[in-house]
Amino acid sequence: MIKLALDMMGSDLGPEELSKSVIKYVADKKEVTLLCFGQKDKLQSLEGIERVKIIDCQQVVPMEIGSLQLLRLKDSSLMKACKAVKDGEADGIVSAGSSGGLITAATLILKNIEGVERAGFCTPFITAKKDKQVVILDVGASNENSASELVGFAKLGTLYAKDLLKISNPAVYLLSNGSEEGKGTKEIKEAYKLLKEDTGINFQGNCEGRDALDGEKDVVVTSGFPGNIFLKATEGTASLMNGMLKKAFKRNIFSKLGYILARKGFTEMKSSLDYRKIGGAIFIGVNGVVVKAHGSSNAEAFYHAIDLGYRLVDSHFVEDIRKEFKE
């Protein structure tokens, strides 16, 4: 039986919306118990459901929060859910709340796995190849990272690609401002050398932001600050182009008819661009599975986030990290 602790209070759409995904998930998967942390009066729809436990927490973590302030919110859904993982009551936590809050709570309570210098915030991205994802980390847990931290990210990303994407020998790249050796910051140049010598990693060199999503890469390693800029730039560009697309179709009666005729392809395109299906980002390197669902998650998105948590536990991802970093 896999047990997941869910922070029900983080989403913009409220705990009632997330409850729908809980009900559906336990109905679909028999081998799971969901511990739902949140304000009891807002989780009434979950009462009496098999393999669902409600743990009442009246405190709510705001979207912007500092470490000290978070430590004071001991009875919040986020902190209690993390504590449940620490105490072995659950195998992982899923939250749609503040990324910063989740990363801080997970770092303080779960702590890094022995040998892991820095845990990384990691997002799978869609690529130009159908059904092919690329794993990019760190996308914002850190600002700057040392060369040895970047090597650590390469190892973590490799394990993720093996366990979750089922790629046997993942191709690893460093995100830089040019594909040749010698491009990038001091840390990247140093990490390049270390990775080239590391026989445990299938290192393929530098890649530019333009090529990271071409479907040829399995893992792309970056410091947190440029990684976050990369992540947000792709979001901004996609939203810009979606806006243009809508305008193009709404232009006149012919373009509207055109949309109706071409709709099926666009539904497919939208579906493969849909972050809701990817499930969310994960924070890897700490003692426990940590999944961050998008803040605007609806029931469908949160369902996929729970499922990502389930698959991470099921694939023994955390144990694999422990083994890899112990050596």
Add this chain to the structure above:
Amino acid sequence: MIKLALDMMGSDLGPEELSKSVIKYVADKKEVTLLCFGQKDKLQSLEGIERVKIIDCQQVVPMEIGSLQLLRLKDSSLMKACKAVKDGEADGIVSAGSSGGLITAATLILKNIEGVERAGFCTPFITAKKDKQVVILDVGASNENSASELVGFAKLGTLYAKDLLKISNPAVYLLSNGSEEGKGTKEIKEAYKLLKEDTGINFQGNCEGRDALDGEKDVVVTSGFPGNIFLKATEGTASLMNGMLKKAFKRNIFSKLGYILARKGFTEMKSSLDYRKIGGAIFIGVNGVVVKAHGSSNAEAFYHAIDLGYRLVDSHFVEDIRKEFKE
């Protein structure tokens, strides 16, 4: 009479393609003389044209080049075109060659304007608002930049937005991993404080990569490394989505018909996404106008790059920088 030095050897499509834009540009604009640097035998179509001078240079700068190697190519089209600007024979240079080569040549030959700590590579981007551009710099001349260099970029960007985009009081932002004060690297936090106190700059705080293209920003300031990641991430995402769009329309006979019906809107969309119309990136802060056309520039793109150079000279952009940084 405005005089521009053109490096005719840089483009992937060859000097013959670029020559077409030279012929068209001098026909369209009477107040311009174009000095064309390149292999004479490949510029035959330009012979005898009024206000076009051919300067034979047999050496060609390769796409990947180090500073020392470049210095040895004194008789290359790139180096000679830069030299013409230095010697006052031309007001600016336009090249579709290697960005690195152009930046190195311009830095070594033209040198920074007095008071400018670092020159910046700057690209205008389209935004979610029709006909509204945002200026982002540095997108790759440097790797890391100090806080005072970032303040310098804010000043340079402000002048560009005033002179070229005709915005009277440009809104300036710092690109960071969160919009609140205190987000980002050490340099960004420090630049934030300096910019807040600077009465000459209309500083509006941090902005995330997601919001940089929303049309509300006029100037976005970043260190070169994350700036380059931002630039390439937008290119990669746009190319990913364009590929998906094509597939969606090619799906079947109905979607193809749909495309025909909606085509006008898509042509407009493509046109506003078209870097060829923006003309290129500019390298600002050195003694002379420096325009970098895209490496895959066709005649239309190079025409717009020449025109960008013309407008920069015509608006006295370089003199305005000299005045601003002298104070």
